[in-house]
Amino acid sequence: MGSTVTYVFQRNASAREQLFVSQQQLRADRMAVYSDFAGALTEFRRGQQDRWHRRDEDPDGSTYPAARTEAHRLRGVALHALFRVQLIAGARPLIEIAQEAYALTSDLHKAADKTELSAYGARAREVLERFVELASVDVQ
Incomplete structure (x- = not known):
């Protein structure tokens, strides 16, 4: 009886340890992917x-x-x-804001003048900052 109880406790402890390790790995992977996306953008x-x-x-x-x-x-x-963010993100809003940041940045070269370019750039930066805020919640 004692060995059975010990076995069950060890199995449960092992399962908890494996879950903890996989959660930590996912957190580290997300941090790397989100950081890479922000840098690339x-x-x-x-x-x-x-x-x-x-x-x-x-x-x-x-x-x-x-x-x-x-x-x-x-x-x-x-x-x-962006594709990497789409593969690993834990929340749909995070993917959507990443896509919006990418789209805004893609359109920067279409600005008609310096004022518009500055406005587009500021908007793209603001959306990227919102992405980083959401991403920081996803890695907590």
Whole structure:
């Protein structure tokens, strides 16, 4: 009888330990994915703004095509990071705000003037900050 009770307690303790370890791993994975997304989107926003400025300065110059190419590369990096968020996020609102932040950043280069570019950039940054706030709750 004593060995059966000991076995049951050990099995329960082992199950709790396995659950704790998997929860900690998921938390660490989410932190990495969310952080990577925020970093990728920040770089993408910078690339989009650079693209806009190079086009505004000289659309036929040699710097604009390079800036456009770099912005496209950064878009791919950000999209990959968004996919990772979609795969690991624990809440649908978190995915939706990540998608909104990506979409706003994608449209930055379409601004008509510097004022609009600044407004678009600020809006994209605000939405990304909301993403980070929601993500911090998801990793608690």
